[in-house]
Amino acid sequence: MPFQFILPTTKRFFFSSSIACESHPSLPLNASTHRGVLGDSLKKHKQLPAASQAPNLPSVISNLNNYLPYLLAIDAGLSNKSVFGEQLSVVLTSTPAIKWRPTLSDYAIPGKEISRVKVQSLEYELFFTLSTLGYTNTLLARYTLHPLYITSGPLLGPQERTKIITTATKYLLDAASAHDYVARRAESLTTIPPCPDISQSTARAMSLLALAEATLLAVLKDDPYPAAVAQDRNENDREWMYKAPEIPKVRAHLFARLCLAAADHAAQASSLCKSPGRGSSKLNEGLLRYLEDFRRTSRAKACRFFAIDAELSGQTGSALGWLRCGFQELGIEYKETKKGLSLSRMKKDWTERREDKKIERGTNWGTDAGKLEETRVIEMLDAKWTKINDTMLTQAIPSPGTLLASLPSGRDMHTIKPYQPPELERESLESMRAPPDGPDNYQGVELSSDDEEGTALASPVGAFPGTHEDYRSASTRSYY
Known part of the structure; x- marks a missing residue:
């Protein structure tokens, strides 16, 4: 946004x-x-x-x-x-x-x-x-x-x-x-x-x-x-x-490379805004924070699309590994989904409701460059695929570091x-x-x-x- x-x-x-x-x-x-x-x-x-x-x-x-x-x-x-x-x-x-x-x-x-x-x-x-x-x-x-x-x-x-x-x-x-x-x-x-x-x-x-x-x-x-x-x-x-949401197949690999290109542009923009030589004159923190959040969100989206590509190929373990890469790019510590009440869950629900109200009012929404929205999507897929992997496939989940090292270049x-x-x-x-x-x-x-x-x-x-x-x-x- x-x-x-x-x-x-x-x-x-x-x-x-x-x-x-x-x-x-x-x-x-x-x-x-x-x-x-x-x-x-x-x-x-x-x-x-x-x-x-x-x-x-x-x-x-x-x-x-x-x-x-x-x-x-x-x-x-x-x-x-x-x-x-x-x-x-x-x-x-x-x-x-x-x-x-x-x-x-x-x-x-x-x-x-x-x-x-x-x-x-x-x-x-x-x-x-x-x-x-x-x-x-x-x-x-x-x-x-x-x-x-x-x-x-x-x-x-x-x-x-x-x-x-x-x-x-x-x-x-x-x-x-x-x-x-x-x-x-x-x-x-x-x-x-x-x-x-x-x-x-x-x-x-x-x-x-x-x-x-x-x-x-x-x-x-x-x-x-x-x-x-x-x-x-x-x-x-x-x-x-009466029916489940229809999720058509997507060109996951292409979309992932587009997201990586967007992340590269945001990284260049952030570097230019922080360039030395400005002295006391600098840009405001809200813009700099938005650029960093945008870069993180774009890379997390790329990881999600690589996860979708792996899941479509039947590699649920690799898909879950890519989703954990997405959590890491967003700066969120991965925790297994647990039922019941907890302080962190209550805080998260309160943050989401507050953002939803901002969207309804149409003022000051989206200042996190879509991090919250992408977090919701990754959490939904993680809960769904974890259940499948735990009950049916039981595939090994690779470490995020191994997967991130294989990221391709972006495509404009x-x-x-x-x-x-x-x-x-x-x-x-x-x-x-x-x-x-x-x-x-x-x-x-x-x-x-x-x-x-x-x-x-x-x-x-x-x-x-x-x-x-x-x-x-x-x-x-x-x-x-």
Whole structure:
């Protein structure tokens, strides 16, 4: 299940304060207008309740795609590149001062929002915008996949599941393309980025993570076991009364290699996020923990598919050995299933019920990258095959170390396609040859996007007028 990103926000910025365009004088005004719409939509998205944010994502995507052509046109003009065969004479008149609030950086003070960073390059403005596009596509994939995990409603049919997974895969591959574009452009830069969110290593890591998540979706589309476990937990299911769940044969060896490829991508992403040289600037622990959980879950899935392949060949002992490899990859100590009550069983049941409630609410679910779901599947198969092996076959169970040493290499399912930046329409480009109707620095009554600091703070009781700043702490920005 895709990572739950938080979209960054930005303060209002006027391009006419930093650039001039003699050939197309209205370009700065149009760019500022579309950027203002994007900033307002990001601010409103952040202020929405958690349950209402997902339906608002298409609007954010639309505003991002409306702003990018103007930003890329300015970038083309500064780089002496043509747009539709026309040369844009864009000149940088002063150093831009753009503020973004990053969301992947680690929190300096737990519970306190990260401070904004000042971006003094239009290149980094482009990086923030494209990274936001990648995050939004990933969140759209997450929103699309949510119905697959709900156990309180009716079960989805094979066609519905396939349609959902195909749509989510497209969103993830679009996210991977956007992050890959940022990573490729960042390779030629020699300046230090203002925050780790838009560094070359982070962009590459996010591209690999999206590719890994899309690879696992290719497995989920034809993997019947998670659906069987979810059906067993569904209170509305009545099929168990008249038939057992149908488990069709799967291409177990192929799926195992796809899972190993996803694990390799996640491992590379985790290594890039932990790369040395960041100093005090590092990514938050939630993302790093998700990457590690995703790697473990992917390897556990591979072990499960090797177990299924062995069981289909009549090697139940080897199958149980592979399942124990899966427990080991998940970091779970293997214990034989015992009936009755115990403290560990009660704790496990409580954790599962809590995760199920998160899924039903649709907020903050899947933060363990699917570890709990994969644990349920492996436990189901282990209990079933152990009973068969103990009563009928009595085959020897090989040690996990021996089996893990024979793991093959991974196999990729998807490739990251080059990102196709949106372009201005020729009519829009021609219309910007006319001078602008007015300046683009009109403030209006709307506060700048996510501008908590722009809100006037009341003076403390008894303070002398005009001295309220003396009552504020520089570190906490709160009154003593």
